Amino acid sequence: MALLEVKDLHTSFFTDAGEVRAVNGVSFNLERGKILGIVGESGSGKSVTAYSIMQILAGTGKIVSGSIKLDGQELVGAGENVMKDVRGNKISIIFQDPMTSLNPTYTIGQQLMEAILLHTDRNKQQSWDRAVEMLRLVNVNEPEKRMKQYPHEFSGGMRQRVMIAMALACEPDILIADEPTTALDVTIQAGILELMKDIQKQIGMAIIMITHDLGVVAQLCDEVIVMYAGGICEQGTAEEIFYNPCHEYTKGLLRSIPTVDDSGEKLQPISGTPIDLLNMPKGCPFAPRCDNAMKICMRARCERMEINDKHAAACWMNVRKAVKGE
Amino acid sequence: MSTELKSGQPLIEVRHLKQYFNINTGFFKSTPLKAVDDISFTIREGETLGLVGESGCGKTTAGRTILHLYQPTAGEIIYRGKSIKTPKDVEEFRTKATMVFQDPYSSLDPRMTVADIIGEPLDVHHMYKSQEERRQKILELMDHVGLNSEHAARYAHEFSGGQRQRVGIARALAVDPDFIVCDEPVSALDVSIQAQVINMFDELQDQMGLTYLFIAHDLLVVRHISDRIAVMYLGRMVELADADEIYNRPLHPYTKALISAVPVPDPNVARANKRIALTGEIPSPLNAPPGCPFHTRCPYAKPMCSESMPPFKEVEKGRFVACHRTEEINS
Numbered sequence: 001m002a003l004l005e006v007k008d009l010h011t012s013f014f015t016d017a018g019e020v021r022a023v024n025g026v027s028f029n030l031e032r033g034k035i036l037g038i039v040g041e042s043g044s045g046k047s048v049t050a051y052s053i054m055q056i057l058a059g060t061g062k063i064v065s066g067s068i069k070l071d072g073q074e075l076v077g078a079g080e081n082v083m084k085d086v087r088g089n090k091i092s093i094i095f096q097d098p099m100t101s102l103n104p105t106y107t108i109g110q111q112l113m114e115a116i117l118l119h120t121d122r123n124k125q126q127s128w129d130r131a132v133e134m135l136r137l138v139n140v141n142e143p144e145k146r147m148k149q150y151p152h153e154f155s156g157g158m159r160q161r162v163m164i165a166m167a168l169a170c171e172p173d174i175l176i177a178d179e180p181t182t183a184l185d186v187t188i189q190a191g192i193l194e195l196m197k198d199i200q201k202q203i204g205m206a207i208i209m210i211t212h213d214l215g216v217v218a219q220l221c222d223e224v225i226v227m228y229a230g231g232i233c234e235q236g237t238a239e240e241i242f243y244n245p246c247h248e249y250t251k252g253l254l255r256s257i258p259t260v261d262d263s264g265e266k267l268q269p270i271s272g273t274p275i276d277l278l279n280m281p282k283g284c285p286f287a288p289r290c291d292n293a294m295k296i297c298m299r300a301r302c303e304r305m306e307i308n309d310k311h312a313a314a315c316w317m318n319v320r321k322a323v324k325g326e
Numbered sequence: 327m328s329t330e331l332k333s334g335q336p337l338i339e340v341r342h343l344k345q346y347f348n349i350n351t352g353f354f355k356s357t358p359l360k361a362v363d364d365i366s367f368t369i370r371e372g373e374t375l376g377l378v379g380e381s382g383c384g385k386t387t388a389g390r391t392i393l394h395l396y397q398p399t400a401g402e403i404i405y406r407g408k409s410i411k412t413p414k415d416v417e418e419f420r421t422k423a424t425m426v427f428q429d430p431y432s433s434l435d436p437r438m439t440v441a442d443i444i445g446e447p448l449d450v451h452h453m454y455k456s457q458e459e460r461r462q463k464i465l466e467l468m469d470h471v472g473l474n475s476e477h478a479a480r481y482a483h484e485f486s487g488g489q490r491q492r493v494g495i496a497r498a499l500a501v502d503p504d505f506i507v508c509d510e511p512v513s514a515l516d517v518s519i520q521a522q523v524i525n526m527f528d529e530l531q532d533q534m535g536l537t538y539l540f541i542a543h544d545l546l547v548v549r550h551i552s553d554r555i556a557v558m559y560l561g562r563m564v565e566l567a568d569a570d571e572i573y574n575r576p577l578h579p580y581t582k583a584l585i586s587a588v589p590v591p592d593p594n595v596a597r598a599n600k601r602i603a604l605t606g607e608i609p610s611p612l613n614a615p616p617g618c619p620f621h622t623r624c625p626y627a628k629p630m631c632s633e634s635m636p637p638f639k640e641v642e643k644g645r646f647v648a649c650h651r652t653e654e655i656n657s
């Protein structure tokens with residue numbers, strides 16, 4: 001049994017303009033101690049997937065159907081008491097926007113220590129030491145002095161690192177990191193990613209890393225999910241996704257970014273504009289932008305197919321290949 | 327792009343440029359924040375010079391000061407051999423040198439139509455004789471950047487991020503400039519849209535012989551688009567070289583760390599990469615450390631590094647580095 005099992009998750013926002021199907025049939029398993037990357041363009045449903053797992057959807061958002069099991073326990077419909085325990089002790093989340101998630105009226109030290117006291121069995125002194133150590137680990141200068149300062153005395157990048165320190169200090173079973181390093185400089189980002197990997201190894205935590213940076217995925221993740229328009233188009237080990245992509249969107253994504261051995265040749269952009277969830281096409285959601293779209297792509301959505309035991313994709317090209325025996 | 331060095335004439339020469347901002351640090355007390363501190367370099371006609379460095383290191387300020395959007399604290403800008411000095415020089419220069427901004431969401435006035443956004447610089451610099459000529463120019467510009475001319479009467483907020491950035495570029499092109507400072511022009515765009523805009527910069531350069539100062543933090547993007555790359559740290563320039571050279575064989579310790587930290591989109595390469603760890607915060611430009619600005623984080627620092635400022639000097643042909651120990655650590 002996997003640590004986290006998500007099955008056919010559907011989450012919608014019920015807006016005045018209609019039902020926005022932000023997550024549309026997402027399924028995946030997360031094993032203990034693994035790092036899972038979720039990539040996809042803005043609005044593809046990455047954050048909503050994460051918020052659904054935590055059941056912290058904003059406003060009109062609602063899990064419409066599906067199952068989310070943590071250690072075998074069903075979370076959908078389990079009630080707020082169960083979710084409080086999950087959010088407090090089992091799954092931590094680092095938000096995309098660090099400004100909203102620290103309390104401006106308490107010092108950084110108070111907030112870090114509270115989290116550590118609550119979630120580990122350290123005493124006060126040990127918690128203080130651990131908090132200072134975590135700040136040092138995320139590259140915050142003069143951590144003892146910083147403990148006594150308030151969030152507004154920190155720069156945006158430093159606040160983000162405090163959030164990361166806080167989430168890691170709680171030693172959760174699963175850490176969900178929603179674009180945790182997007183606002184950070186590369187030299188700082190590299191340090192944070194390494195730190196996350198170290199702590200993950202030490203305490204055997206699993207990580208869901210949400211990012212649009214394929215470089216971060218390549219460096220960190222064991223498994224990768226590629227999302228488009230609320231659904232998973234492709235899923236597999238990092239090696240399979242990067243070296244054997246089997247969905248036209250993933251292929252397009254990989255062609256559109258500069259590589260390590262950039263020879264100065266033109267990049268090959270994905271044409272068209274990102275999807276409008278209120279106007280979803282009938283067939284494959286990527287069809288309007290896909291250079292290889294076939295007649296069937298316009299008519300029907302392709303089911304997920306196993307490419308091999310480490311890789312699945314939902315693209316009619318694979319069916320065509322299989323039929324033609326290529 | 328960077329395989330052959332473009333050997334055009336100098337278009338812009340930057341000489342000992344400084345930009346200090348006065349910051350209130352108490353009652354009646356102010357301290358200069360040295361956002362750009364004595365940088366000198368040349369941009370050649372038709373080339374793309376990439377400018378990289380950590381957030382707050384002075385890239386935007388350098389770009390804006392070169393364009394005289396800020397009055398330089400000291401130093402000079404020489405355009406086609408002529409120093410920009412008088413207000414008249416500045417006004418003329420503004421029709422030759424323009425800027426594209428980072429954020430396509432906030433840099434365009436939501437109450438203006440696309441035609442008026444693009445047409446504004448034409449109005450400011452009196453660049454047409456009749457309304458018909460103005461209209462023709464705007465439609466031409468829209469066509470250049472791949473915008474549907476039927477959308478001229480729409481408002482910027484009706485466009486996607488990539489389209490808004492095209493509007494920003496059309497606006498920058500309106501005065502028919504030959505030099506454009508591009509400040510993080512693709513950072514706010516989705517990966518799948520970035521490539522469209524990067525390619526457009528490339529094509530416009532080929533068609534119109536443009537010269538770019540291209541500011542960005544994504545090193546792989548900068549390397550792709552640039553002929554040469556300049557690296558800044560804490561208001562100073564620490565290295566300048568051919569794009570591939572600097573990427574494959576960085577000489578300055580900070581450049582080495584920066585390049586080793588690039589998240590490479592290739593699992594085998596990324597996992598084999600040896601990262602050079604930097605500890606500590608970037609010092610504040612309000613009180614930069616004495617001597618080499620990088621010495622508080624440099625793995626190669628020696629006592630002399632905190633005593634004297636290393637000069638920015640040519641260590642190989644066309645290759646500039648500001649480090650006391652360049653020879654020792656690279657042999």
Ligand SMILES: Nc1ncnc2c1ncn2[C@@H]1O[C@H](COP(=O)(O)OP(=O)(O)OP(=O)(O)O)[C@@H](O)[C@H]1O
Pocket residue numbers: 013015020022040041042043044045046047048049058059060061096212277
């Ligand atoms: N509070 C909300 N009300 C209505 N729609 C929402 C809300 N939050 C998210 N959505 C919609 O759900 C879809 C998925 O959003 P989500 O935030 O998961 O995207 P994302 O892939 O994480 O994008 P980004 O990279 O921009 O954060 C989008 O179409 C978004 O507009």
Ligand SMILES: Nc1ncnc2c1ncn2[C@@H]1O[C@H](COP(=O)(O)OP(=O)(O)O)[C@@H](O)[C@H]1O
Pocket residue numbers: 347359360361379380381382383384385386387388611
């Ligand atoms: N108008 C201003 N007034 C005061 N300080 C400024 C101003 N503009 C920039 N700075 C400061 O100058 C330094 C360099 O800024 P900037 O050039 O914007 O950095 P970046 O490399 O991120 O573009 C920063 O410390 C910034 O806070």
Ligand code: SF4
Pocket residue numbers: 247248249284285286287288290291292293294297302314315316317
């Ligand atoms: S299913 Fe068809 S339209 Fe969709 S990505 Fe594959 S080939 Fe393209």
Ligand code: SF4
Pocket residue numbers: 578579580618619620621622624625626627628631636648649650651652
């Ligand atoms: S001068 Fe000294 S501190 Fe500065 S980069 Fe060179 S070795 Fe490092």
Ligand SMILES: [Mg+2]
Pocket residue numbers: 046047096178
């Ligand atoms: Mg998001």
Ligand SMILES: [Mg+2]
Pocket residue numbers: 385386
């Ligand atoms: Mg900037």
